[in-house]
Amino acid sequence: MKKWTNWLLVIGVVLLAVIPLLLVKNSEFGGADGVAEEAISEVAPNYTPWFAPLAQPPGGETESLLFAVQAALGAGVVGYGIGFYRGRSEQKKKGERDAA
Amino acid sequence: MRKKQWGSGLLAVAGFLLYLLINEPQTAYGMHIMEGFLPVKWAVFWWVVFVPFFVLGLRSIRRITKERPEAKLMLGLAGAFTFVLSALKIPSVTGSSSHPTGTGFGAIVFGPLVMSVLGALVLLFQALLLAHGGLTTLGANAMSMAVIGPFVAYGIYRVVMKANGSQKIAIFLAAALGDLATYVVTSLQLALAFPAASGGVAASFMKFAGIFAITQIPLAISEGLLTVLVWNWLQSYNRTELEEIQSLQKRGA
Numbered sequence: 062m063k064k065w066t067n068w069l070l071v072i073g074v075v076l077l078a079v080i081p082l083l084l085v086k087n088s089e090f091g092g093a094d095g096v097a098e099e100a101i102s103e104v105a106p107n108y109t110p111w112f113a114p115l116a117q118p119p120g121g122e123t124e125s126l127l128f129a130v131q132a133a134l135g136a137g138v139v140g141y142g143i144g145f146y147r148g149r150s151e152q153k154k155k156g157e158r159d160a161a
Numbered sequence: 162m163r164k165k166q167w168g169s170g171l172l173a174v175a176g177f178l179l180y181l182l183i184n185e186p187q188t189a190y191g192m193h194i195m196e197g198f199l200p201v202k203w204a205v206f207w208w209v210v211f212v213p214f215f216v217l218g219l220r221s222i223r224r225i226t227k228e229r230p231e232a233k234l235m236l237g238l239a240g241a242f243t244f245v246l247s248a249l250k251i252p253s254v255t256g257s258s259s260h261p262t263g264t265g266f267g268a269i270v271f272g273p274l275v276m277s278v279l280g281a282l283v284l285l286f287q288a289l290l291l292a293h294g295g296l297t298t299l300g301a302n303a304m305s306m307a308v309i310g311p312f313v314a315y316g317i318y319r320v321v322m323k324a325n326g327s328q329k330i331a332i333f334l335a336a337a338l339g340d341l342a343t344y345v346v347t348s349l350q351l352a353l354a355f356p357a358a359s360g361g362v363a364a365s366f367m368k369f370a371g372i373f374a375i376t377q378i379p380l381a382i383s384e385g386l387l388t389v390l391v392w393n394w395l396q397s398y399n400r401t402e403l404e405e406i407q408s409l410q411k412r413g414a
Contacts, residue, residue, distance in 0.1 A: 063393065063397065066393070067390055067393055067394075070386045070387070070389055070390040070393075071390065073382075073383075073386045074383045074386050074387055077251075077379045077380075077382055077383045077386075078251045078252055078383070080254070080379075081252045081253050081254045081255075081256070081379065082252050084254065085252075085254060085255075085256040088256030088257070090252040090253075090256060090257055090258045100368070100369070100372075101198060101351070101355055104355045104356075104357050104358075104365055104368070105355045108198075108200070108355070110195070110196070110197030110198050111197050111200075111201060111297075112196055112197035112295065112296070112297045113196060113197060114196045114288070114292035114295060115289065115296070116289065116290070116292065117292040118290075118291060118292065124291060127290050127291050128248050128250070128291065129248075131244055131245075131247075131248035131286065131287075131291075132244075132245050132248035132249060134241070134244060135241040135242065135243070135244030135245030135246075135248065136241075136245050137241075138237055138238060138240075138241035138244075139238055139241045139242055139245060139391070142234050142235070142237065142238040142241070143238075143391075143394050143395065143398065145234065146395065146398040146399035146402075147398040149398070149399075150397075150398040150399065
């Protein structure tokens, strides 16, 4: 039962990400930070940014590498934590069984 | 009971379909305010507002790790969850991508203040390495993602739990609405800094929020689902510690 609801949650997340890709045609799904600049220049045409990022990934590939690194680091820690707790709880259960 | 669940499920599906149909594809701009895109006075203002929350967050973390050293792993997990979720740029129905925040989880487990530190660290990483967000806009972005979002999530969780709602629903709503609140605040920050020539702040806000909020709705739902998923895992293996950490909050967060 519990396993089953978890799978449903995962399927829900995947669907929410895939449906837009199927429904919306002719879009690049850009992160579109650039469009934010456009919107701001519509409202405030005279605004110039007064500070530039210190370092910028040289291109799309390096940027996607860094995003992948960020996701991997996070997922690694989450996986480690849940695995650690799982092992500990199974040890406990085993201890209780042995004592009984 | 079963009938009721089916009814609400159908309602949700119908609502979602309606939302998909009404939605005109348009390009939106998700995520954080870019480097240099807040006028100096606003950048400074949000930094000044954010710093006290950061200090309180540090104190809260110190208190938690002193009282329960073994909670460090759970703190790391809450930080890591934010790390993962804000690295996932998920396509949305508006034809652009944005990412969830992942801050609701830590706010529910540890109380909202802890996230002001963990969330700021994620934003700093993205500003320095990815040119995503920025240092000058870090105060503003941290206020939206690391302070107000978590506070909203925590508040919603508390209210739903008090009303004797199910814990799963409380977590889902908390995470989803905290995510949405983050982007509403971002819209407001941009509107305050760039009021429209006609209509002022309100017109600007409607413009920014209309785009942001709509892009973010499916992502907020995703964030709610993912937060419940992680919660389920933790609960099956570590129920007692989760409950003990949560009870730390009640003795003065």
